[in-house]
Amino acid sequence: MPELPEVETIKRQLDVVLKGLRIERVKVINPKCFQGDQKQIEGQKVKKVSRRAKITFIELENGLYLAIHLKLTGQLIFRKKEEKEQKFCDQKEGPFAVCELPNKFTRVIIRFDKGNLFYNDLRMFGWIKIVKSLEEVGGEKLGPEAIDEKEFSFDYLKKVLAKTSRPVKIIIMDQQKIAGIGNIYANEALFKAGILPSRSSSSLKGLEIKKLRESIISVLKEAIEKKGTSDKDEAFRQITGEKGSFQNCLMVYGKAGEDCPGCKGKIKRISLGGRGTFFCEECQN
DNA sequence: TGATATGTTATCTT
DNA sequence: CAAGATAACATATC
Numbered sequence: 001m002p003e004l005p006e007v008e009t010i011k012r013q014l015d016v017v018l019k020g021l022r023i024e025r026v027k028v029i030n031p032k033c034f035q036g037d038q039k040q041i042e043g044q045k046v047k048k049v050s051r052r053a054k055i056t057f058i059e060l061e062n063g064l065y066l067a068i069h070l071k072l073t074g075q076l077i078f079r080k081k082e083e084k085e086q087k088f089c090d091q092k093e094g095p096f097a098v099c100e101l102p103n104k105f106t107r108v109i110i111r112f113d114k115g116n117l118f119y120n121d122l123r124m125f126g127w128i129k130i131v132k133s134l135e136e137v138g139g140e141k142l143g144p145e146a147i148d149e150k151e152f153s154f155d156y157l158k159k160v161l162a163k164t165s166r167p168v169k170i171i172i173m174d175q176q177k178i179a180g181i182g183n184i185y186a187n188e189a190l191f192k193a194g195i196l197p198s199r200s201s202s203s204l205k206g207l208e209i210k211k212l213r214e215s216i217i218s219v220l221k222e223a224i225e226k227k228g229t230s231d232k233d234e235a236f237r238q239i240t241g242e243k244g245s246f247q248n249c250l251m252v253y254g255k256a257g258e259d260c261p262g263c264k265g266k267i268k269r270i271s272l273g274g275r276g277t278f279f280c281e282e283c284q285n
Numbered sequence: 286t287g288a289t290a291t292g293t294t295a296t297c298t299t
Numbered sequence: 300c301a302a303g304a305t306a307a308c309a310t311a312t313c
Contacts, residue, residue, distance in 0.1 A: 001291055054292075072291045073310090095311065123309045125292070138293095166303070175293080183291065274305070275291075 002070040004146055004180030005223035006236045006244065007054045010076055013239045014117075015049035017078050018058065021112040022046075030107040033121060036130025040064060046112075052134060053142050053179035066110075067129045067137045068119070073235040074126035077101060080115040088241040095122050096234070098241040122235065146180040147220050157213050161201040168204060169197035170273045172216065181216065184229055187253045187278045189216040196284045197277045198270070222249065252278040 002010075022045045026038035044060040051057065056076070058066040068076065077098050089099040101118045102109060108119040108128055119128060131137055143160075144151030160177050161168065172178055173186045181189070190197050192215035195208055204212065223229060228244030230236045231254060236244060251261050256269035260280040270277050 003292090069292085071293075071308095121309095122311075123291085125308065164302085170303095173292090276289085 001072050001182055001184070001234065002054060002074065002228075002236055003182035003185055004054065004220055005185070005226075005246065006228035007051055007056055007070070007180075008147075008224050009228045009244065010070075010239055011049050011051040011056050014056065014058070014076065014078065017115075017239065018046045018112065018117070019048055020045060021114055023060075023110060024113055025111045027109040027111065028107075029102070029109070030124065032124055033107040033119065033126065034128050038130075040130055041066065052139055053145070053175055054182070055137055055139075057134075063132065065131050065133075067131050067134075069126050069137070070121070070235075071123070071125035071127075073105075073122040075118075075120040075235055075237050076239055077118045077120065077237060077241050078115055078239045079118065083115070088237075088243075096120075096237065098237060120235075141176050142179040143175065143177045144179065146178050146216055147224075149217060152178060152213070152217070154210055154213055158206070158209050161204055161209060163202070165200040165202050167198045167272055168195060168201045168212070169277060171201045172212075173273075173275075178216075180220065183275050184231075184250070184253045185216070185219055185223065188251055189219045191252045191279060191284060192219055194284050196281075197272055197279055222246070252280065254278065 023041055025042055028034045041060055041064060044062050047059040047061055049058050054069060056068040079101060089097060105120045105122045106118050107121050110117040129137060146152055161171060169186050169190060172181050193212040195212055223246040226244060226246040226249060227238055228236055229246040230243035231247045252267050255267045255278060258267050260267055260283060262283040265280050265282040267278055267280055
């Protein structure tokens with residue numbers, strides 16, 4: 001699902017494509033997904049596109065932002081006006097195929113002078129909000145960015161983990177403590193660090209904390225390079241409609257019953273905090 | 286048919 | 300009151 005690497009991929013691509021374009025009209029097909037008065041942004045030019053945690057911000061020249069959260073199944077697809085041919089069509093068309101746009105899951109269409117930005121969202125958990133600041137979408141509550149090596153320091157992580165005995169996986173997924181990690185990368189980072197997801201946070205030793213931090217940073221950065229994860233059923237697409245490729249690099253996520261890549265054992269699955277949790281009992285402790 | 290998937294928040298419990 | 304746990308949100312898939 002869209003976590004930091006997926007949103008970063010979208011942010012980078014949108015910044016290139018939208019910068020300087022003018023919003024002509026906003027068509028809200030499903031009002032549940034759009035908050036604010038679209039007249040405030042019609043006619044505005046895009047200054048740049050940025051990201052905080054899993055939220056994308058389209059910054060406009062009048063100082064307003066379009067804040068977008070994709071939640072579980074949101075997609076942002078940009079199609080140039082003259083681009084009739086639909087690229088990156090899935091062989092077998094699932095609910096997340098973007099061959100034809102708009103489709104039945106298109107909730108908002110933002111028409112620019114040079115193309116259309118389609119917001120698709122099957123489950124409609126996600127949203128687009130017109131805001132004046134990050135605070136309006138909870139920005140002040142967020143912890144440091146998980147890929148910010150300065151802010152997300154060893155000392156910071158050590159301090160956060162020392163405060164609680166809850167499972168370490170739950171803590172690293174808590175956006176108020178560290179921003180950007182979701183279920184996929186929490187599982188992957190813990191495997192890479194050799195730490196069981198259920199381990200009490202306060203029981204981690206200095207060396208384990210160091211390894212966990214390094215694993216989080218390296219997994220996220222590699223996933224950004226691979227342009228995110230589009231697993232079997234997954235909604236995530238780049239703004240062209242193309243899938244990401246980090247699903248080919250997953251070690252444990254979604255692999256219950258399969259061989260562990262590090263030993264002879266099998267990947268186990270448990271539920272932690274109501275989320276699927278994947279690990280190897282041999283390699284993680 | 287019902288269990289399952291997920292990010293965030295609201296709400297309940299300790 | 301805060302921390303922690305859990306339900307709710309929507310819907311397609313197996």
